Amino acid sequence: MKVVTSARIHIHRPPEQVYDFVTSEEAPAKTFEGTGRIPGVVRTEVVGGGPLREGATCRVHGTDGSVMERLITVLDRPKRHEYQLASGFKKPLSWLLRSGHGVWTFTPGPQGGTDVEWVYVFELTTPLVYPVVSALIRGSFHQSMVRCLARTQECLAAPSASAPAS
Incomplete structure (x- = not known):
């Protein structure tokens, strides 16, 4: 069984610049603060070093001490970015x-800028936990996603973000 949530925002920057920021190693720690039982991100790192690429694994260090592994499954600049979290959930999330x-x-966007949509699909350990997980994901996690997108917009609105993407 799965639980799905999503969030959207319009950012007044070109897709390449938004994509490059979102897929940078620094972005999660700058933008994903967590809410309630959802931990924020302290830092991310590409396992083995080097640039982010399809097939790479990133370690995501959480504010609760967790270390999650994120497998990068799609990097299609500047259109799409996908990843799978399959390990590192700390109790009680595990x-x-x-x-x-x-x-x-x-x-x-039709008037310029970039429309960003972020969808998250969580697979449950058992259908029995659906009521609890559904409330958590559609509540605290969704709030964390909305705040993350707002922080992304703020970071890209900063004067240093006005330089063209490379």
């Missing part, structure tokens, strides 16, 4: 969630 799949899409 009792509830088997995995998580994040999908970011970046679409040029």
